Each structure stands twice: as structure tokens, then as C-alpha cells.
Amino acid sequence: MMEQLEILKKLTSLDGVSGDEGAVRDYIISLVRDHVDDYYVDNMGNLITYKKGSGSGLKVMLDAHMDEVGLMVTKINSDGLLKFQTIGGIESRVLVGKRVRVGEKGVPGVIGFKPIHLQSKNERSGAVDKKNLTIDIGAKDKEQAEGMVEIGDRVAFEYDPVEFGDNKLMAKALDDRVGCAVLIELLKHDYECDIYGCFTVQEEVGLKGAKTAAFQVNPDIAIVLEGTTCYDVPDTKEHSMSTICGKGPALTIMDRSVITDRELVTHIVKVAEKNGIPYQFKKTISGGTNAGRIQVSGTGVKVAVIAVPCRYIHTPVSVMDISDFENMLKLAKKVLESLPVSMTLYREQGGIENV
Amino acid sequence: MNECSELLKKLCNLRAVTGRENMAAEKIAEVLRNYCDEVTIDPFFNVIGLKKGQSEPPGNVLVTAHYDEIGLIVTGIEDSGFLRFAAAGGVDPKAIGAMEVIVHGKKDLFGVIGAKPPHLISPEDKDKGIKMEEMRIDIGYDGEKAKELVSVGDMVSFVNPARELMNNRLAGKSMDNRSGVAALVELLKELKKLHHDDNVYVVATVQEELGLIGAICASYNIKADLGIVFDVCHGDMPDAPGDETFPLGKGVAVAVGPVLSKKHTRGIIKMAKDENIPYQVDPEPGDTGTEAAAHAIAREGIPTILLSIPAKYMHTTVEMVSTDDVTAAGRLAARYIAGRDKA
Numbered sequence: 036m037m038e039q040l041e042i043l044k045k046l047t048s049l050d051g052v053s054g055d056e057g058a059v060r061d062y063i064i065s066l067v068r069d070h071v072d073d074y075y076v077d078n079m080g081n082l083i084t085y086k087k088g089s090g091s092g093l094k095v096m097l098d099a100h101m102d103e104v105g106l107m108v109t110k111i112n113s114d115g116l117l118k119f120q121t122i123g124g125i126e127s128r129v130l131v132g133k134r135v136r137v138g139e140k141g142v143p144g145v146i147g148f149k150p151i152h153l154q155s156k157n158e159r160s161g162a163v164d165k166k167n168l169t170i171d172i173g174a175k176d177k178e179q180a181e182g183m184v185e186i187g188d189r190v191a192f193e194y195d196p197v198e199f200g201d202n203k204l205m206a207k208a209l210d211d212r213v214g215c216a217v218l219i220e221l222l223k224h225d226y227e228c229d230i231y232g233c234f235t236v237q238e239e240v241g242l243k244g245a246k247t248a249a250f251q252v253n254p255d256i257a258i259v260l261e262g263t264t265c266y267d268v269p270d271t272k273e274h275s276m277s278t279i280c281g282k283g284p285a286l287t288i289m290d291r292s293v294i295t296d297r298e299l300v301t302h303i304v305k306v307a308e309k310n311g312i313p314y315q316f317k318k319t320i321s322g323g324t325n326a327g328r329i330q331v332s333g334t335g336v337k338v339a340v341i342a343v344p345c346r347y348i349h350t351p352v353s354v355m356d357i358s359d360f361e362n363m364l365k366l367a368k369k370v371l372e373s374l375p376v377s378m379t380l381y382r383e384q385g386g387i388e389n390v
Numbered sequence: 391m392n393e394c395s396e397l398l399k400k401l402c403n404l405r406a407v408t409g410r411e412n413m414a415a416e417k418i419a420e421v422l423r424n425y426c427d428e429v430t431i432d433p434f435f436n437v438i439g440l441k442k443g444q445s446e447p448p449g450n451v452l453v454t455a456h457y458d459e460i461g462l463i464v465t466g467i468e469d470s471g472f473l474r475f476a477a478a479g480g481v482d483p484k485a486i487g488a489m490e491v492i493v494h495g496k497k498d499l500f501g502v503i504g505a506k507p508p509h510l511i512s513p514e515d516k517d518k519g520i521k522m523e524e525m526r527i528d529i530g531y532d533g534e535k536a537k538e539l540v541s542v543g544d545m546v547s548f549v550n551p552a553r554e555l556m557n558n559r560l561a562g563k564s565m566d567n568r569s570g571v572a573a574l575v576e577l578l579k580e581l582k583k584l585h586h587d588d589n590v591y592v593v594a595t596v597q598e599e600l601g602l603i604g605a606i607c608a609s610y611n612i613k614a615d616l617g618i619v620f621d622v623c624h625g626d627m628p629d630a631p632g633d634e635t636f637p638l639g640k641g642v643a644v645a646v647g648p649v650l651s652k653k654h655t656r657g658i659i660k661m662a663k664d665e666n667i668p669y670q671v672d673p674e675p676g677d678t679g680t681e682a683a684a685h686a687i688a689r690e691g692i693p694t695i696l697l698s699i700p701a702k703y704m705h706t707t708v709e710m711v712s713t714d715d716v717t718a719a720g721r722l723a724a725r726y727i728a729g730r731d732k733a
Contacts, residue, residue, distance in 0.1 A: 126487070126511065152705070153634065352489065
């Protein structure tokens with residue numbers, strides 16, 4: 036377990052804001068190349084790996100997205116401050132006072148904020164307006180800043196992972212490096228089914244990479260490995276918590292992008308119960324995952340989502356329980372091992388008329 | 391990295407939440423010991439360094455810079471293990487969402503102040519400001535363990551370590567006012583090169599953020615005939631009133647205003663011009679909100695000068711200063727102490 040956790044920590048320390056996943060991808064390739072039969076990077080930047088199974092030829096796509104939410108430089112002001120926009124869903128209130136790295140050179144910067152002493156009464160009680168925030172790299176003026184950064188540069192949060200409390204890990208980008216870490220581990224083992232391990236790009240900007248990956252793989256079944264919302268903090272109603280940290284990996288029944296395959300989810304539940312692996316259902320239907328894209332690819336794919344609950348997801352300080360990660364690894368592996376014997380594919384039976 | 395940045399980085403990474411400066415007092419004393427004849431720590435944890443003057447009897451100059459920092463105080467421990475908190479000093483709730491902290495409980499505990507993800511925020515809550523009482527610290531323990539390790543009243547400090555940016559600028563927590571403490575050291579270093587008649591008492595003071603408490607004690611205990619305060623003033627930033635903010639890297643800000651000694655302020659500005667030390671003028675119509683307000687009315691009244699280091703984003707965890715300004719502050723004060731006209 037130590038090894039997988041160290042890999043996860045390393046993955047979160049790399050920057051891969053949507054459209055700029057290269058550093059994450061290179062690291063993943065270095066870890067999986069010796070465990071797969073083939074791999075390539077497609078036009079969009081998805082890393083698609085292939086592992087031939089020993090059995091029926093059931094095609095299983097495993098998806099984990101490499102990208103993370105972040106920022107993009109959109110303008111360099113005359114005073115040398117950088118205007119930015121968010122890439123993916125980031126709340127303005129979590130941007131204030133953050134450490135960032137700008138561009139491929141990783142120029143250090145911070146997101147400043149008007150001191151409380153200088154705020155008007157309305158500003159004091161109101162919300163943070165993203166439009167007023169800028170990144171400060173310490174440049175004296177525009178010219179100096181232009182020597183260091185370019186418009187379009189991606190900006191990532193500079194937060195190193197910390198293990199703390201009772202078996203907790205804080206890190207940026209747990210969504211979805213935790214899925215990547217699970218997928219890396221899964222690829223180290225052998226299965227009856229054929230495995231297409233897809234490390235996808237641009238999930239946070241509208242589930243983009245998964246579309247082209249699914250088109251190329253044309254799978255029968257897909258399992259999306261994710262980090263998901265969790266807000267099990269006081270004063271939150273239980274049904275609004277989405278998931279609970281430490282209660283096992285979460286299974287999605289429905290979210291804004293997908294209604295998952297009932298048979299596949301039932302199979303996962305059975306596997307969990309048979310093996311005594313804790314699991315929970317995600318209780319909110321907010322958010323979307325690559326499952327939504329993959330499901331409607333080709334002639335249709337049976338999809339499921341297994342996810343580690345992540346508190347404060349889409350912030351630089353997301354928190355997970357390490358036991359959820361362990362249990363997700365166990366569960367996903369057991370599910371893959373038992374898939375070929377239990378899945379019925381409409382296609383094999385001659386289409387929907389025969390069902 | 392220059393020597394001053396190195397020192398300031400080190401100072402900023404100390405933890406001394408206002409009212410609990412005992413956490414860092416000895417470390418501050420260690421730094422001052424390198425440059426002083428005597429260093430003592432008073433019952434309030436003011437750290438007092440004395441560099442003796444060469445005349446008999448010497449006059450006394452008091453130079454203060456507060457070393458406490460804003461932070462949080464634990465006000466409750468939930469059964470679920472999450473901590474409630476309130477501000478210790480002027481903390482802006484808008485500036486602490488998704489933040490790493492250290493809870494100074496039975497031992498130092500890492501924690502985070504969480505934030506609701508966008509997926510779970512309702513449209514009507516999106517534009518609302520968040521209140522501190524709605525926020526919690528997550529230390530990753532259940533209620534039982536949390537209650538064993540943390541007590542109500544424990545202090546909490548922010549993590550953001552100082553990092554170096556372009557143009558000798560540093561950004562991080564506690565630039566307010568470790569940059570003032572760094573200026574004390576710059577002052578002492580410069581004084582080593584100079585002949586000075588007066589005893590110079592440099593005091594790293596406590597509880598400024600709670601109302602100048604440390605300075606009030608220091609200016610009572612040390613009978614000074616000149617007071618100098620190092621603190622921070624607001625650095626330039628967009629969308630802030632231009633007459634209340636000052637550019638970084640353009641020199642130390644010398645305050646002019648009712649509570650400040652006209653004579654000494656004029657004198658130090660002349661000194662800056664003569665010695666070619668970069669400075670700017672900071673108009674302060676009120677009591678300055680700094681320790682100068684305490685010194686000015688201590689005992690018979692101490693004629694006081696206020697030297698401020700421009701700091702951007704004050705009271706956030708990314709306060710930013712230029713160490714060029716810190717060095718300028720120390721040098722200017724040293725030159726003035728050594729060469730001042732005592733008539």
C-alpha cells in the first residue's frame with residue numbers, strides 16, 4: 036500500500052491543468068509501460084494502454100482523467116499583475132491567498148486580495164468577485180512580467196501533499212489523480228477480460244478526452260475511476276453530504292451526465308459484499324463524469340463509476356481517507372477479476388429483440 | 391537569495407499567534423543575540439535587545455517591531471471532530487477558505503479549513519459572503535480523538551511559508567510584521583559599523599494585533615527619549631485608494647502626522663536625502679494604527695518616528711514585501727540614531 040500511496044502523492048504534486056496534461060502523462064507512462072502489451076498517445080493527448088486478457092475477449096475500458104482544475108493567464112496588466120480565468124469549476128472564495136505556479140517554467144506567484152482594512156462595507160460582507168483577483172509574480176510592470184509568462188499559460192496550485200489526522204491525505208488534484216493511481220495499480224495485474232486503460236484529458240472542461248478515447252476503444256463495458264464530492268461536515272444534512280469520508284468507495288447511480296448501468300452496478304455491489312469491502316452510494320446527483328460520454332459512444336457502453344470521496348474537491352486542499360483509496364483498489368480489482376462470467380451483453384445475444 | 395530575504399523567510403516561518411508569542415520568543419531572542427550586548431525576554435514575551443551606546447550617560451532610543459501574527463482561536467470541538475473557530479486579530483473570512491493551518495493543541499496538528507465544492511453550492515448561495523462561524527477546521531480526527539488533542543482556546547496559525555518572487559520580493563504569512571523584525575536586525579547590523587552615543591533598545595513586541603499591548607509595556611519600561619517603530623503599510627494594488635498605498639521597492643515609508651514627532655520626522659527625511667536612502671512619505675492623519683500611537687503617549691510622551699515597509703495584501707496569507715525596503719528601513723534608522731542632532 037505504501038507504494039501506491041507514494042505514487043498518488045507524486046501524481047498530485049505534478050501539474051496537469053486541462054489541456055496541459057503532459058507532465059502527468061509522462062510520469063504515468065514511466066510506471067505502466069512494462070505492465071501493458073501496448074500503449075499510445077492519441078491526437079487529444081489521451082494515454083491509451085492495452086492489456087490482452089486470457090479469456091473471452093470482453094472489452095473493458097477503465098477511465099481515469101489526468102487533468103485537474105486550475106487557471107489560465109488571460110491578460111498581463113500594465114502593473115505586471117496577471118488577469119486569469121478559471122479552467123474547470125473553482126469557487127472564487129478558494130482562490131484568495133493561494134500559492135500558484137505559472138506556465139511550463141512554473142514561475143512562482145500568489146493570488147492577492149484587497150486587505151480587509153481597505154475594503155468598503157459592502158466588500159467586507161459580500162462574496163469574493165473572481166474578476167477582481169489577479170496573480171502576482173512580483174513583476175514591477177508589464178514588460179517584466181512578459182519576460183516570464185505568456186497569455187494562455189496554465190496556472191496550477193502549488194500545494195504539496197500532507198498526511199495528517201487519522202489516516203487522511205490532503206493534496207491538490209485528488210480529482211482525479213486518485214483514479215489515475217488506482218488505474219496504474221490495476222494495470223499491474225492480469226485478467227481474463229481485455230483491458231483498455233485510458234488516462235484521459237480535459238475532463239474538467241466538459242468530458243472531452245473520454246469521447247475520443249471511447250471512440251477508439253469501442254468497449255463493451257467501462258468503469259470510470261474517480262474522486263468525487265464529499266461534504267460530511269457539521270450542519271450539513273445527510274442527503275446533501277454526497278458521500279462520507281472513510282465509509283468506502285462511492286458508486287454513482289445517477290449524476291448530471293449519466294444513469295449508470297444497473298446490472299454492472301449490481302455486480303459491483305455483490306462483489307463488494309461478497310468480499311467484505313465497504314462501499315456507499317453517492318447521494319447527490321450533482322457533477323458529471325466521463326461515464327456520461329463513454330456510455331453513448333458507438334453502439335452504447337455499460338458504464339459504472341467507482342470513486343473515492345474527496346472533501347473540498349476542486350480546491351488546493353482536497354482531503355481523502357486513505358482507507359477509501361485502499362478499498363477502491365481492492366474493489367476495482369475484484370470486479371475486474373469476476374467480470375467475464377457474470378456480464379450479459381445485449382450485442383452478443385443478437386440485439387435488443389432477444390432480451 | 392540575499393541575506394535579508396534569508397532571514398525574513400526564517401522569521402516568517404516562525405509561529406507566534408497574537409497572545410501566544412511564547413511559541414517563538416526564544417527563537418527571536420536567538421536571532422537578536424547575534425547583534426546585541428544583552429537580550430532579555432519580559433513577562434509578556436517582549437524580546438528586548440540592548441546595544442550599548444558609547445557616551446556617558448547615554449540617551450535611550452527605543453525601536454520596536456511587533457512579532458505577533460494574526461491567526462485563529464478554537465472556540466468549539468464538534469462531536470464529528472471538526473473545530474469551530476474565531477479570529478485572533480483582523481482575519482478576513484474571505485481570505486481563509488481552503489487553507490492549510492496548524493492547530494496548536496496538545497501537539498501541533500495539521501489541518502485544513504475546507505470549502506464547499508462548486509458542485510454542491512446552490513445558486514442562491516453563490517454570491518453570498520461566507521461567515522467565519524460557518525467555517526470549520528478539519529484535523530482529520532473523530533470527535534473523541536479531537537477532544538483529547540485540542541482544547542477550546544488553543545491557537546491556530548496559517549501555514550503559507552514565505553516564497554521568493556521576482557525583484558527581491560517575498561510573499562507569505564506574517565510579513566506583517568516579521569519584515570519589521572527583520573528591519574530591527576538590519577538596523578543592528580548597520581549600527582555595528584557606526585559610532586552611536588545612545589543605548590539602543592530593540593524590542594520585538596507582542597500582541598500588537600490585539601491593541602498594541604506589548605508596545606505599551608515596552609515604552610513604559612524603557613525610558614526612551616526617541617522612539618522608532620517598524621511596521622508595515624499597505625502596498626500598491628489595483629482597486630485600492632492610491633493615497634493609502636505605497637509601491638514596493640521604492641523605499642521605506644516615513645510617516646508624517648499628528649502623533650509623530652515633527653522634529654525627528656523632518657530629521658530622518660533629511661538623513662534619507664543626505665545618505666541617498668530610498669524613502670517615500672506616508673501621510674497618517676489618525677493615530678497610525680501602529681505602535682507609534684502607544685509610544686507617543688507613554689510616560690511623558692516619547693517623540694516617535696514611524697517607518698513602514700510597504701506590504702501588499704495585508705492580513706492575507708500571501709502578504710508581500712520587497713526586502714529592499716526592509717534593508718532601507720534598517721539602514722535609515724541606524725544612520726539617524728548614530729548621527730542625530732540631540733540639541
